[in-house]
Amino acid sequence: MKQFISTDDVPSVPRLVDIALNYKKDPFRDNTLGQHKTVGMIFLNPSLRTRLSTQVAAKNLGMEAVVFNIDKEGWQLEMNDGVVMNGNTSEHVKEAAAVMGQYFDILAIRTFPGLKNKEEDYTEKYINQFIKYAGVPVVSLESATLHPLQSLTDVITIKENWQQPHKPKVVMTWAPHVRALPQAVPNSFAQWMNAWGEADFVITHPEGYELDEKFSGNARIEYDQDKALEGADFVYVKNWSSYRDYGKILNTDSSWMVTNEKLKHTNAAKIMHCLPVRRNVVIADEVLDGPQSIVIQEAGNRVWAAQAVLSEILKG
Amino acid sequence: MKQFISTDDVPSVPRLVDIALNYKKDPFRDNTLGQHKTVGMIFLNPSLRTRLSTQVAAKNLGMEAVVFNIDKEGWQLEMNDGVVMNGNTSEHVKEAAAVMGQYFDILAIRTFPGLKNKEEDYTEKYINQFIKYAGVPVVSLESATLHPLQSLTDVITIKENWQQPHKPKVVMTWAPHVRALPQAVPNSFAQWMNAWGEADFVITHPEGYELDEKFSGNARIEYDQDKALEGADFVYVKNWSSYRDYGKILNTDSSWMVTNEKLKHTNAAKIMHCLPVRRNVVIADEVLDGPQSIVIQEAGNRVWAAQAVLSEILKG
Amino acid sequence: MKQFISTDDVPSVPRLVDIALNYKKDPFRDNTLGQHKTVGMIFLNPSLRTRLSTQVAAKNLGMEAVVFNIDKEGWQLEMNDGVVMNGNTSEHVKEAAAVMGQYFDILAIRTFPGLKNKEEDYTEKYINQFIKYAGVPVVSLESATLHPLQSLTDVITIKENWQQPHKPKVVMTWAPHVRALPQAVPNSFAQWMNAWGEADFVITHPEGYELDEKFSGNARIEYDQDKALEGADFVYVKNWSSYRDYGKILNTDSSWMVTNEKLKHTNAAKIMHCLPVRRNVVIADEVLDGPQSIVIQEAGNRVWAAQAVLSEILKG
Known part of the structure; x- marks a missing residue:
């Protein structure tokens, strides 16, 4: 798997569900797969389940997870091209994404929609800018129009029940x-x-x-x-x-x-x-x-969904 | 030890002090005890010593520590039961605690008192809600009325001197x-x-x-x-x-x-x-x-207090 | 190397550049050098490259990196001596630095200048207070007047090109x-x-x-x-x-x-x-x-600069 943004990136949903359920049975079966690999988890918005379950999933694979709340620990990014950056944005996504792509093997990103501009949100402008410039596989931690780690979890949970x-x-x-x-x-x-x-x-x-x-x-x-x-x-x-x-x-x-x-x-x-x-x-x-x-079981399954996705990306 | 909220949870204070002092002599003696285990450290308030010493203690035991500043990286929790949640709280502690209990082997939490409502504070409403719903052992990183990791450190420091x-x-x-x-x-x-x-x-x-x-x-x-x-x-x-x-x-x-x-x-x-x-x-x-x-020595001992507590909880 | 604040701390710039370029060729060549060691990364200001590249560099050496945004996760430090602390500062750097020196093997710190008081900034009052009280080697993640990890990166990048x-x-x-x-x-x-x-x-x-x-x-x-x-x-x-x-x-x-x-x-x-x-x-x-x-290549080289510095300090 080359990235994880939507079902279009998944060769087989049932197979990905099976991989996740196998990790649920045996969380550490691939605990050296991520050795010397690091996933950068970039948050432009708050998160509880996505943040914590992905961190645990990475560790289960022997992979480092580095969390960066860019909205709080960094600064505001410019997402538009050709702008004279004399306003509130301090860095362009062209640089920020490319630089983080130098540091991490996988870049995982949460970018909420503004809910003001339908076209901007539905063209997935923000996450697509990261994909364009990162140079490494990008995993959506929820983008403007989709939340694939949640949906994979949901399929897993329905199948289990x-x-x-x-x-x-x-x-x-x-x-x-x-x-x-x-x-x-x-x-x-x-x-x-x-x-x-x-x-x-x-x-x-x-x-x-x-x-x-x-x-x-x-x-x-x-x-x-x-x-x-x-x-x-x-x-x-x-x-x-x-x-x-x-x-x-x-x-x-x-x-x-x-x-x-x-x-x-x-x-x-x-x-x-x-x-x-x-x-x-x-x-x-x-x-x-x-x-x-079954909402708690569903939330618990977030770990196995994230672990399946990270492992499939590590395997290329 | 099943949890660490007050002296009531400690079978023997002198023994816990001895365990801590043994870690001080040999920090890595149990460095595989925490293998594949993760402690979630949840902060509803600021922290320096408690945060950093507990992270170091977990690492000494070969355990992962995941820090989550829920007040800044997440959202406000509802602590009261039966409420129509149409105000400022986005998630009930019933879900938040139970979900984090799915991700972590130990849940460590800091919850300061409001200092407005004596009964609410002195019934330890907040940390008790976490204990009730987490489903895993809870360690206090300071609650409304007690700060047991600090006090264990203090006993250690007096004994040493x-x-x-x-x-x-x-x-x-x-x-x-x-x-x-x-x-x-x-x-x-x-x-x-x-x-x-x-x-x-x-x-x-x-x-x-x-x-x-x-x-x-x-x-x-x-x-x-x-x-x-x-x-x-x-x-x-x-x-x-x-x-x-x-x-x-x-x-x-x-x-x-x-x-x-x-x-x-x-x-x-x-x-x-x-x-x-x-x-x-x-x-x-x-x-x-x-x-x-001896305030610096005392603060340094926080690592060994946290390490003794985590190790005793890991041992069950 | 005993600390990393300016070129005065570097016995030989060309040798440090060579060490960094060797890590670039083989990032994990010293991946047990940092075993059981922890670098505390203390931010009084925002950071992207410095933060992330130093975390990756530490992991490459098998070293733990603990990030602490003291401005957001902690409280304001008092930097002046002899003050009656009845104002906005909650803790003196004398305690904060000494305590963090108890927890970490290396203390890395970012302290921006106020740009109001030239003498305060150019005597490097803030980072010098940390150096004075930490009791462990201090690495600058950018201080009031210097940014040595950036400059080392710059020399590396020029040499490569x-x-x-x-x-x-x-x-x-x-x-x-x-x-x-x-x-x-x-x-x-x-x-x-x-x-x-x-x-x-x-x-x-x-x-x-x-x-x-x-x-x-x-x-x-x-x-x-x-x-x-x-x-x-x-x-x-x-x-x-x-x-x-x-x-x-x-x-x-x-x-x-x-x-x-x-x-x-x-x-x-x-x-x-x-x-x-x-x-x-x-x-x-x-x-x-x-x-x-070559700005992206330059930013990517931040990892190797940080790794060279941490490794030389670990080697003493």
Whole structure:
């Protein structure tokens, strides 16, 4: 694998899932693979799970992980070409990425969208500038439109929790939130569900929250949440801001919050969320604290997803 | 040892002190004990000694230490149950602690008190939430009411500096400060002196600065600083805010500052302080720069205290 | 080598350059030299290259590197002696440096100048306080007046790019900038060019930007940039604020920006800059993106410079 930005970089999703599950069984099976190798983890935004699980994954492979919060420990980068840099940006990504590419074997980067300029975000301008100039493989720790380490984790977690011969019904439902959030997680989950192909995948959200069809593809969209949830085996909960009316909050209807009542016509569905989750806004306490929630197991699997990705990149 | 929050977690203080002193003699004697183990060090507040000494201690045991300044690199945690999280907190400790428990073998946490709500602080609400949900052993890097790694260090340092057959007289004296500080260090020192039992322990402070008797126990309290210091072998200096009039500064009398004059009726007492110390407010330059100060040795011993604690937890 | 603050600490610049180039050929040749040793990297200011390259260099030697952003993760240090510390500083450098000296085998520190008080900056008050109290070797990660790891890198890079029998003409040129910057990089480059002795060294800048002669020594100073650049083999570009009219911006003349036009009478000079560089303010895009720029190679060499310095200090 040459980089890890989207499913396009993955020769086989099922094989990558198997590699991850093998690491879960035996975390140190490849603990010299990363010897004398270093992954630079560059954060332009906050992170808990992605940061910590990738550090642990690197160590499991015998690889060094160097964390750099460039937004706090460094300075602001210029992402536009041809600019006279007499403003707030101190260094151009052309230099910053190329220099970090001199120091690290893999460059892992988190770059959130601004949610102001749809074209800038959806052309993935920031992470593409890093890819263009780094000169080493780049791993996305979440970019403007996708969060592939999260989605790989999600596939792993569904696979672990499904032993039936038929495909599970997986429903991704929008839920309310107090802030305007990126579409990266839902875009990415849809892309991976489509690429994996082992689920009957449904998306439900209020009108106006349609995702970019580039990612949602042929997934069935259902505007009635109750109808969508009927018979669901897995419910993937997430808020996002509007893609059409870009970055806007169009709906704050708390009846979209996931409660036990909402889940009663599911097939005792397992509940998933990428976390962090705002309790009693996105999902009710009773669900998160109940037996159907698998959000902690899901977050734990982040280690094995990251380890599979780093190992495949190390193997080239 | 299952966790390290207070003396209640320590089967034998003298034995733990001996383990630490053995590491001081031979830092790398157990340098494979921590192989493939990781301690997550979670800071909700600033730290110098605790942070750096624990990192060094972990490395001495062949263990990885991952530092996470959750207040700066992550987001604000919700500590209260049942809340509708539509405010400033982005993640509940139920998820954050449980997820970090998935990534680390030991979770070490610093959580300062708010000094506003005595009950919240003295029930140790924050660190107890971590203990409840982490699912792995928790080590306190200083909590609302106690600082056990500091106190273990203090016992080690007294033991190192005392070769007489009789018990040393150890006097903990309050001293002035410009800010309202927690009672964690004096509470903890008192608790450890009482649990250790190898010192004649006296506490001196202005009226109104009495500590919670849960920690001070049967220690002799003397309101006259000069009288308390008479014949002292060790003087442990520390400011704290009032426990009774909770979190308040009741006294700014600079005559409580520790000077050479103050020490002249001691038994050439060794001077201790947990650091950081405000010079010429808490302790005079002449004392800190003089031959009686052992504050640097004391700070150096933090490594061996942390190493003893981590090793005992690794051994289960 | 006992410390690394300036050329005065280096027994032989050419030998140190050779050690660095040997590491570049074989990064892991001494990968057990640093076993059980730790370098503490203390930042009072932001850093990208210095931070990351030194971390990688330490790992190459099998040494642990612990990063501590004391300005963000700790608190403000008092640098003045005899002060009553009732203000904003929480800990004196006497304690902070001595304590960190207990934890680390080498203390590496970045301390920028205030650019307000010339005497305070030029006596290197801050780093000298660390040296005085640390009790272990101190490595400068850039101090008020010098940046020796950068300058060693620069000599390495010139040597790598010069195979002629005669000395190259190396021209350091001032260039415009929007902020008042320290003189540390140009002072240091001048000091190292003089100590190395293998270049015909010229400095060009507008009047009023003369550097401290302690560092520029006998270097030829030429106020006409075009004349200075004639026949140059290497052009070292850097902005600095005035030393004479201390810390001030005296000139914003954009005609000093380095462009292809400016370079046309050079000997196809290689272009160097320590980075970060503000594009189209200090150096034009056409130069940085053109074949004469070696700024990325130069930044990459930071690893080998740091590795040479750490290894020589480990060897004592």
